[in-house]
Amino acid sequence: MAFVEDHSVTLIIASETRLLMNLRDDKPGIWEPDRWSFIGGHVESNESLMDTLRREVEEEIGFELELGGPCVLEPVCSYIYEPVGTLTTVFLYEHDYLWQEDLSCNEGVELKWCDVPDILSGKILSLKTGRGHLVAPDHVEVLRRYLKCLP
Secondary structure, eight states: OOOOSSEEEEEEEEETTEEEEEEOOOOTTSSSTTSEEOEEEEOOTTOOHHHHHHHHHHHHHOOOOOOBTTEEEEEEEEEEETTTTEEEEEEEEEETTGGGSOOOOOSSSEEEEEEHHHHHTTEEEOTTTSSEEEBOHHHHHHHHHHHHHOO
16 A cells, blocks of 8 residues: 555545534644544654554554454545645554444543534534534535445
8 A cells, every 4th residue: 555645544434323412622732623523643754554543543543443343444535635635545444343342542532433414513512521512524525425425
């Protein structure tokens, strides 16, 4: 697999009918602070996209990606994140029983399994903060793109 500079990955994690969202920390200087997003991050030098996916999932939610059996990983689309010109490749990871796993929120404020309409609404209630937080706009768009590809 080729290595790309200025590349990031986004992983839509699906279990049953819900998608996993991460409420990001409210820290200056990070991407989309205080907003809900999918799991993902920047591709490090000499790292493949699969290496990045595995590393980011382990770092952010303490889970080792499984492949095969009830688990499917497939590319969805790629797009340029305009504010910084980063190529982002989006993957879908489907795992029938992941919602039952004890995932850790190692980065950010909270993990939450969300229904698609809630994500598309652009705002999701946090159980930890007790208020609604916006969804990262490009992740709403990524979800829309993905839904258009479904049969």
